[in-house]
Amino acid sequence: MTECVKKVSLVSRSPEDTVQIGRHLGTLLRPGSVVALYGDLGAGKTVLVKGIADGLGLKATIHSPTFTLIHEHPGPVPLYHVDLYRIDEADVDSLGLDEYLESEGVVVIEWAEKIKALLPTDRLDIELRFVDESSREIIVSTSSNSSFPIVEEISRSAYARS
Structure with missing residues (x-):
């Protein structure tokens, strides 16, 4: 059986564009959503x-949780911001990530490639690629019917490639 993947490519010409794209995504996410972020250092994952x-x-101030690994931001739908840059796959169990992934919050994971096998199939994958110093290509994809x-919706954004 062939896996169906829905994908859209967006263009961000500045950090402000990346925030706008993230804002649009945030309005579409629901309790229990998982977002896996991929991209090189400085690509704009935390900006997104x-x-x-x-x-x-x-209304939280968002910083990369590189050293604390997980930042919890309370709200009507809590945000759990995870950064796995400094963690080895063997240490993932000690994070208690399962509890977050099964919560009613939104979980956003930077450097998700480190735990790809552990991620739920119902998720959004977002890859940020450098185009130049300030521009990024942001590829949003899913193979989950519930995230299609x-x-x-994001493909109708002004940032979508035509």
């Missing part, structure tokens, strides 16, 4: 999370 938090209606509407 700032927008997601804003779209969720959170999110990708469909």
